[in-house]
Amino acid sequence: MPQENLTPLLLASSSMPQSTAAASYGATDDHDASTPKNAHDGGLQRGLSSRQVSMIAIAGTIGTGLFLGTGKSLAQGGPASMLICYAIVGFIVYITLLLLGEMSTQYPVAASFNAFTSRFVSPSYSFALAYNYWLNDAISLASDLTAAQLVLQFWTPLHTWIISLVFWVFLVGVNSIHVRSYGELEYWLSLLKVATIIVFIILGILVNVGVNKEHRYIGGHYFREAPFVGGFGGFANVFVTASFAYGGTESLAITAGETRNPTRNIPRVVRFVFWRIMIFYILSILLIGLNVPHDYPDLSNRSTTTSPFTIVFKEAGSTVAASFMNTVILTSVLSAGNHALFAGTRVLYGLSVASPRQAPTIFSKTTSRGVPIPALLATSSISLLCFGSSFIGSGQLWGWLQNLVGVSNQIAWLSIGLASYRFRQAWIRQGRSLEDLKFHTSWTRIWGPPFVIVSVTGLILVQGWSSIFPHFSATDFISYYIEIPLMVLMFIVWAYIVRPLTRGNTQQQTGLQWVFDLVDTRTVDLETDVYEDNEADKADDTQNQQTWWRRLFFWIA
Template sequence: MGESSEASYGATDAQDPIKDTGTESVIESRNALHRGLSSRQVSMIAIAGTIGTGLFLGTGRSLAAGGPASMLICYSIVGFIVYITLLLLGEMATQYPIAGSFTAYSSRFVGSSYSFALGWNYWFNDAVSVASDLTAAQLVLQFWTTSHTWAISLAFWVFLVGVNSIHVRSYGELEYWLSILKVATIVVFIIIGILVNVGVNTDHHYIGGHYFRDAPFIGGFGGFARVFVTASFAYGGTESLAITAGETKNPTKNIPRVVKFVFWRILIFYIISILLIGLNVPHDYPNLSTRSATTSPFTIVFKEVGSTTAASFMNTVILTSVLSAGNHAMFAGTRVLYGLSVSNPPQAPAIFSKTTSYGVPVFALLATSSISILCFGSSFIGSGQLWGWLQNIVGVSNQIAWLSIGLASWRFRKAWLRQGRSLQDLKFHVSWTRIWGPPFVMISVTVLILVQGWSSFHPTFSAIDFVSLYIEIAVMVFMFAVWAFIVRPLTGRKATQKHKLQRIFDLVELETADLDSDQHHDGEADKLDNERHEQNQRIWWRRLFFFIA
């Protein structure tokens, strides 16, 4: 067995503070998380991680850069890629519901060097996402005032640190109610968007497909390709399924439920919303996406109804979505850093594994939140410009995460088969992705990463855009080299792989990869949860409530 396959992220069954009695016991270890997230909270967390600033604000940048047709096509393509990625991730997360994100699966089935690079890259992604969301709050506030917008970032930062330092349930409950508000608002937006398009607008005229016919594509191939990175930023967060797995009750049943139902709701919300934005908002709308300002297309559509109050309401909801997205990113970054610190061998300082009596990794939380100071750079370079750069960095980092999930899934399935097991024995397996699923994710995401920076080369070279679009690749290579050629030799751990290529890239031996550790075994609490779910399914109004909630 390769050395990296021994990694164990977060609370295993032995550490799990939620006992089979179904009650929460006093934690003895200072390095354990709580399984305190319910199925309804996990479902809403998955929604909250995607329906946020990327949809409410990022679509404005996409529309201005590529036009309505480019936006609809690119978001649909990325949405399908992410859906397949989520299925592959759900398969591994159901089998091994451990904390610390999908980096645990990369460590077990790919290699410790790659896992180290991916883990730190993804932590930085989440930390920068918090800064991005705090910067977005300033952009949203500019709808009402342009003075002292930095104050909203500071207020949000204090609030987010406070919520995440209490208990995982407080995080989950906040996300749940904010997500309900966002979903309800999007439903209202869809209705209003249809009305605006057919003539219920300030000009009292039928819009139809005028903007699609007038300028479907903007900026040529470069404009089209650039939309991919903003779409990737918008869909980022779906991979949080693996991050919450270590703190999810009854993961054997709840994780597949989330995978099967949540993403389709998200995809429907995205595609319908994007279609309506393209139909109702021109790509050259004033201040849609500039160096100093970014206006939400959702606010524009509400404004087209002719009600300033409606536009202000929509902008307020967008502000709460910014808060939700920042809350999610801060939680995810904290858990990723915690996971790195408790891996075997450790890939982050041990201090980040220390938790409070409520299971909160407080030092990891402080480290993650400290990166948010980047948002205050907007005072020097403009909120719109800074948010665009941060959006590029986070979008590419999301793509690297999806590619890594495909790679880990491909090697996980190969290891499972090489060790004489059947894929049908997995707790959750989508058979129609068996042959093409992982290769499709790896190849398609690689193509996206390479082509989306076309506009930074053509018609003129933009050094800043190039750096924001490709710096994550350099960071991954650098961190891989740090672990493989500096950290690992210093720890005295020698490469044990048989083949030269495997030793160079620090690849896990698939024949001896650990397929048994960290599997969740259902206890009494899980059985009680299943019984309650079955009882609820027998009553029609409870079944309807569960589907909606």
Template sequence: MSSPESDESTPLLRSDMSSPALVSQPDASPAVFSLPVPPADLKYGALHRALSTRQVQMIAIAGTIGTGLFLGTGRSLAQGGPASMLICYSIVGFVVYVTLLLLGEMATQYPVAGSFNAYATRFFSPSYGFALSWNYWFNDAVSLASDLTAAQLVLDYWNVSHPWIISLVLWVFLVGVNSIHVRAYGEIEYWLASLKIATIVVFVFIGILVNVGVNREHRYIGGENWRIAGAPFVGGFGGFAHVFVTASFAYGGTESLGITAGETRNPTKNMPKVVKAVFWRILLFYILTVLLIGLNVPYTYPNLSNKTTATSPFTIVFAAVGSNVAGSFMNAVILTSVVSAGNHALFAGTRVLYGLACASQAPEFLMRTTPAGVPLFALFGTASISALCFGSSFIGNGQLWSWLQNLVGVSNQIAWLSIGLASWRFRKAWRRQGRSLSEMKFHSKWTWGWGPPFVIITVIALILIQGWDSLFPVFSPVDFVSYYIELPVMLVMYIAWAATHGRDEKTQPTALPLPSSELSAGKKGVLSRWLDTVDTDTVDLRKDEYEELSTDLEEDLEREEHLKGRVRWAWKLYYLIA
């Protein structure tokens, strides 16, 4: 039996999933919209299903546990206080968990390139999907710039001169890794994420010890940092609302595990495992670490967050043990996490831009891939935006990072909102077309009635209230723009695409064939005619449904053999952890 790890040649044609092995039924009519098939000479190549379960799980963790946790918690603590930070991170964590379950349903049923961007286009609105995809691509590209800027902030701990040079070296390294093969990216993410998790586990133990008296002053801290002047809520309602955007920045990246669905082996089995397991681990890490940070670090700590620098609360807690070496070690780990987060953002942005080209919403040359399945032009296009990070030398690392954090945080929220909208229409279409829940490869029963509306309403509320401190007590134009600039930009892109392509049948998602065009037009409601929303009665729910390959069956059999052997307890532990 061949090992699934050795199968790197299984190609995934673009999001049309036109390979017979991956489609449950062919297009029923030549008039139905279909993405172009790659030429026979593979000039446009194909993505490869080469990411294993352990890699996909770690990619989701690595993409989330990064600068938002290691550095962003310092900003949250300084601006909102320990209570605001704990409450906001808990609320956003629950919202993201429900969102992840909704995404998991669609990603398991239709594991295509483009993830929730493709689902928003297919089930909600092509025009909205166009605006969303470009917005999320910009989010990933700006995330890379944010991570490279964060690297400069981390280096300030050692008083490194000209830190922008290190950012340049890291940029070259990340582009080089992502140019090789998706497996190279996955393996690096796996080990960097493992280092992050080990560090957080150590931090939890050290944080408890520091709090009970194992610190430089040999003093029991307890909850005294919650009782200092101004705490536990700092800045009133404005400070509380502001923490939502930093929490959204910190949790951002979880939703991009759906982007890996297009390059994940055996997605029918692996995606549900990832969805069920990963976020509980992330939530556990976040709530514990945020609680310990609020207990051990006062919000008044010098340089916790300002225009020129930012000190990680993790480094502060490690240094509190009484060893400068411990603080330097933690800072070095944070630097590796910055590299990991940048690596993840570059990968995700590249795949989103590739998906845009596949959907004819970006230039066609961005579909070209190397023989190893790397969309090189999309990679370079995404990496080019990271030049923003070099503007830090003019306006200050801390200030630039703060603005970029706002942009990325709001963009993450827009992504979660879009998953809610896509899931709402997907579930409606599933019911209206009479399909049974038993036909779904994965579904979350307890969220079926209220999940999408909850996500939609809650995220809209977060987006509206988080910019409170940019309006009151003093209006800050720059901060206001960093919070809300993406909303009018998306609206303009939505209107522009709807006006130019909204009535063009070639740009509409695949629909079931109907007896006549008049019948199709007659079934469309007001929303479908004027807002370019997809008709849930006619959208094709069978196209792109995944069918297991022989390699998938081999992987399942191999797992079963491992769990029946003499050392099955060791394999159970391995599968639980990895």
């Protein structure tokens, strides 16, 4: 395809010849600590094992959105609004992940959905999306560190900023070592979250039927009493908090460039998502709505936010159990921050090694273990926003950051839908069958991409209703919609300022194709970056089949 349409976000590790790349990914054993052979080349390394990727898929992005964001959702919209909105967004996310998994299995490159928008939609749009998503991850880390202060207020309101500083130092330290360090930390924190949510589901049922401090049967009382709160504006508000809660799921594909045996592991990751949504999100949210009133004291206000999970444990009559739950929530905040820092670092690294380059060269430097330290430090520095909470209130700041991240997540999902639509169009236009893809969900063939595009666009437009009606709130309106003009600005910068300089006089596009910098789906390259299984991948498959507990794990999931 023409040089100007080459994917600008393909990373150094993913653009190596397949023979070289396959040789550098290292062994497949979960406990192997050897350094990949070509570590001196710089670039990222495939150091995430199937065990780590599988657990990250199940619970890696469960964090402040579910444990704390549900409190804000319940207070603003009521239990019925919360259940309906989280179910709608959960279904959209599942379809989005199926589409992304289809592309990521075929082309397992780092910064994948940014790369796919460049490859199949528009390099200029991809440039804007990449910086939007990098900012999303950086703000997510700030949001998680701010959330740590809110969680700590359960025990003491004094000097809560200290926990943010400690978490920041710890996360930067862990992510500075090796991608395997990130994977191992996420594995154990995710395992703890899974176990805790299972306990919460059991306890939530018991509390509802009468095992609580008042020894009374609750049933559906709170649903009948105030199913919807705040009218349509309250209902619409929940969409952005739900999007914040589900956020990060799409960034699992960013690990594609550092995942062993991507042909097998990426489809597994995608399949895990449905059950995670059903069990961990929908069932938990139902039990929260059943057991916690929307007007519970300090559930969500300017200065504080209380986790509904902690409230349910407290209602069971045990202060110790409530403290344990709050401790788990604190670890989930750590996990969510770890995930955001990892993803944001890889996106910035991808921009720095793009062709043409889209970020300063310094961010492309990596250690001998494949860690992009400058990109790591730049991403983590944005989290200093969390220290502003002492001036405007942790609850208020966290709410604004939550809105920013939620909208950014939606923009990412919309972009995945656009990329999938164009990818499938290119695949068919060039005489291929969708059945020939390495991973394909045939039941989404006709309606999948259009559904994601239309539904996410609707969410973006409607969720800021309460910031306009009945009274206009400038700060809330900005937090809901500021990223849209930023995206447009970044698109214009690349399309009309940088693009003409990098392409010289070789312009081949005309009309709307030039205005929007659209890729020609009839000629786009469909062969580059197709991953071919190597001997290490085959050995990984054999090992998984020979270990009974792994077979059981994948079967259950």
